[in-house]
Amino acid sequence: MAGLEGVIAGESEICYIDGYLGILSYRGYNIHTLAQHANFEEVIFLLWYGRLPKSDELSQLRKDLTAERELPAAVTDFLKSVPKSNAMDVLRTAVSMLSLYDREAQDMSPEANHRKAVRLMARTATIVTTFDRLRNGKAVFAGDGTLGFSANFLYTLTGKKPDDVMERAFDVAMILHADHELNASTFAARVTAATLSDIYSSITSGIGALKGPLHGGANQEVIHWLLELGDEGEAVERVKNTLARKVKIPGFGHRVYRTEDPRATHLRVLSEELGKRTGHEKLYRLSKTMEEAIKTAKGLNPNVDFYSASTYYSLGIPIDLYTPIFAVSRMAGWTAHVLEQYHNNRLIRPRAEYKGNPDGQTWIPMADR
Secondary structure, three states: OHHHOOOOOOOOOOEEEEOOOOEEEEOOEEHHHHHHHOOHHHHHHHHHHOOOOOHHHHHHHHHHHHHOOOOOHHHHHHHHHOOOOOHHHHHHHHHHHHHHHOOOOOOOOHHHHHHHHHHHHHHHHHHHHHHHHHHOOOOOOOOOOOOOHHHHHHHHHHOOOOOHHHHHHHHHHHHHOOOOOOOHHHHHHHHHHHOOOOHHHHHHHHHHHHHOOOOOOHHHHHHHHHHHOOOHHHHHHHHHHHHHOOOOOOOEOOOOOOOOOHHHHHHHHHHHHHHHHHOOHHHHHHHHHHHHHHHHHHOOOEOHHHHHHHHHHHOOOOHHHHHHHHHHHHHHHHHHHHHHHHHOOOOOOOOOOOOOOOOOOOOOOHHHO
């Protein structure tokens, strides 16, 4: 089947999706429950270990993530030297470089792979914030050991410690993006892991898949749409004209969900709350107008990318970092899936349904072709 749509490609205990009922859960915990009660570090632990952490376990994970934030000097030098190029290209290369400076890179023991997962989780965030600071000629912040993962990310990116509302909003956004079953990037990571290649190679495969505009990047297109619109009337007209040309509008529809993407439910609220708080409420109003127009015309619901666009904009995040931030969050899921693949591995080697010429073609000499 084209795109492997609906094909079961493996077994996993990490993530469950029911696209018809709009259910998404991590390890049995509904995404609405996690968005309401959890913090991002709890979700990282849950994805890795299959259960919620106890207080001391959560404290230890936070200490470990803080201790592993610093990049190898050579990776920082690389970030200083690269041109102001595509941020995903930089992230993909820098993550791959991390393996060169990890003495455990080729140690495939479960203990070493868990330690490398912690490093990847911590250092991917540092790569993104360091690259953005350097390319803009700003001083790089080492991070604040008293801050949690999400707050520290915003602090090292913007130079300002977020207030409780902004920290919680970004934390929820991280939770919502942390995993999504066998999406393209996770499947790519698991295919690489199934060859028993190292975790850095597996994650680099995932980042490469996420870079593609049919996977990551839709929220960047969404925010460009919103910023070009003057008012709600223009939003409706542009939606009508775009649909009439049979051009897809970014941020709507999903391969799996046939009802509202449950992640969009929370991001819609965050978009409105942060918009009011930061003076970008117009972006929320335009988004809501677009959503209503598209649902009326095509019956399509927004996906995770649609309201994350205005949410990230209100948080002051540069537009070309939206997809790298997706990678920062999804690192929790990618590493969980790679660890699971290692635990019960079988080489992933599907077959193709051949549609070419039949076997037994007659060879044609060069002079007669």
